[in-house]
Amino acid sequence: MKILIKNIKELLQVRENTIAKVSGAEMAILPKIDNAFLIIENNMIADFGTMIDCPDTAFDQVIDAAGKTVLPTWVDSHTHIVYAGNREQEFVDRINGLSYEEIANRGGGILNSAKKLNATSEEEIYNQSKVRLEEVMQQGTGAVEIKSGYGLTVEGELKMLRVIKKLAENYPIKIKATFLGAHAFPVEYKENHSAYIDLIINEMLPKIAEEKLADYIDAFLETGYFSVEETERIMEAGKQFGLTAKIHVNQFTAINGIAACVKHEALSVDHLEIVTDEDIEILKGSKTMPVALPSCSYFISIPYTPARKMIAAGLPLALATDFNPGTTPSGNMNFVVATACIKMKMTPEEAINAATINGAYAIGISETHGSITKGKSASMIITKPLTSYYQLPYAFGSNLIDQVIIEGKLI
Ligand SMILES: N=CN[C@@H](CCC(=O)O)C(=O)O
Ligand SMILES: [Zn+2]
Incomplete structure (x- = not known):
């Protein structure tokens, strides 16, 4: 199957060579080609360039993108999409004055979702x-x-991880699974x-590793949840089973996590x-990607990640949704990108870099996703006609x- 997308008004995030991530001032640069074409072959990006160089050969499908923008699909590096039921009542409780912490202390929050999940069949969780x-x-x-x-x-x-595995088998979208028993x-x-x-270490991890159900390991390192020492035990154990850590940290408090x-x-x-x-100094020079989740800040009214300060310090930043029933019942990356610009004062270029190539880095797929590069996965968004990508x-x-x-398929 050979697809041509022609007359693209703006082809964004064009990288001739694969890059792992962008950091600091590089985040403000979003390379693009105006009046472009792009060719998809075998579900991969085969070629792209300006319309003057567009090959005059036969294609199985031609898409005319006149007036439209084409960019790589979003990479959402942090979600909890698999869950049972919802937590609408807690949403109303928060409107009426309770905090996330107060709700959790009353047995709500994560434990509320755990109760629902354990009472729901694997098939039903999959369907939801x-x-x-x-x-x-x-989106x-x-x-x-x-x-x-x-x-x-x-x-x-195990039930949750099997649902994630089944989703990965049944849908073209690239899925990475993270074990968050902690x-x-x-x-x-x-x-x-x-x-x-x-x-977690003696019962869950060996079974997860045996069934190859996870790529990464996570923990909620936070006051009232997992301490630094407890999280270190989890990270060390994960390493023994080949699982690199991706950690929830500094959501409410900074405790040297x-x-x-x-x-x-x-x-x-x-x-x-x-x-x-101090956290910023520690992240400098490390290979660890900081990930901001602005929809969570929006939904539960907590501070936004200080993006300007972090980027000024030369750090990279990724953006993700945190889609979950408690703090962020939305998986809309378009809203995340807009909120990062509006509330965190990221420029459109920085936000798009953070939601594509840096998101890809945060789940170890920047060799195949996150930019328009020959040989990468053909995963892209074609917008409606836009005045410019600022829209x-x-x-x-x-x-x-x-x-x-x-992955080369129109969905
Ligand atoms: N903070 C920890 N975990 C989730 C929320 C979990 C929940 O409330 O269900 C988060 O990333 O926001
Ligand atoms: Zn989360």
């Missing part, structure tokens, strides 16, 4: 989750990370943290609503996507 996956694909996401973490029992965690302590382990961590993550060579540190100068974050409430191609 695939609706969300299909929706984010329509332009072409690669996604999905976490477990609402099981908190051996069976529950999301919260179940009530019965409230006074015996080490016993739950033993369960980032230093521990960098020490353990975490691929990413995610949330970062509260970041100290993407500017017209934040509009659906500006016309077509989405994922």
Whole structure:
């Protein structure tokens, strides 16, 4: 199957050579070609350039993108798309004055989702989750990370990871799975943290590794959840099973968690609503990607990640949704990009880099995704006619996507 996309008004995120990520001032540069063509062959980007050089050969399909922008699909490097039911009541409780912490202390929050998940069959969880996956694909996401973490029992965690595996088998979208058994302590382990961590290490991890159900390991490193020392145990154990760490950290408090993550060579540190100068110094020169989740800040009214300060310090930054039933019931990367511009003062170029190539780095796929580069996966968004790509974050409430191609397939 050979597809030509012609007359593209602006072809964005064009990289002649594969790059892993962009950092600091590089984030402001978004290379593009005006009046461009792009050829897809065998589900990969085969060629691209200006229309003057467009080959005059036969194609199985020709798409005329006159007036439209083409860019790589979003890479959403942090989601919890697999869950059961919802937490609408907690949403209303927050409107009425309760905080996320107060709700969690009453047995709501993550434990509420865990109760629902353990009472729901694998088939039903799959059916609920695939609706969300299909929706984010329509919204332009072409690669996604999905976490477990609402099981908190051996069976529950395995059930979630099997659902993620089944989604990966049945949909063209690239999916990376992350094991998040260390999301919260179940009530019965409230006074015996080490016993739950033993369960994760001795019971969950070996089974997950045996069935090859996860690519990464995560923990919620936060006051009232997993301490620095507890998270270090999890990261060390993950390493024994070949799972690199991607850690929830600095969502509500800064407790030197980032230093521990960098020490353990975490691929990413995610949330970062509260970041100290020391945290920034530690991230400098590391290979760890900071990941901001602005829809979470928006939904539960907490600070936004200090993007300007981090980029000024020369750091890279990725953007992801955090799609989950508690803090972010939305997987819309278009909203994330717009919110990063509006609330975090990222420029459109920085936000698009953060949501494509840097997102790809945060899930270890920047060799194949995140830019328009020959040989990379043919995953791209074709917008509706736009005055310029600035319209993407500017017209934040509009659906500006016309077509989405994922791994060479129009969806
Ligand atoms: N903060 C930890 N985990 C999720 C929320 C979990 C929940 O409330 O269900 C997050 O990334 O925001
Ligand atoms: Zn999360």
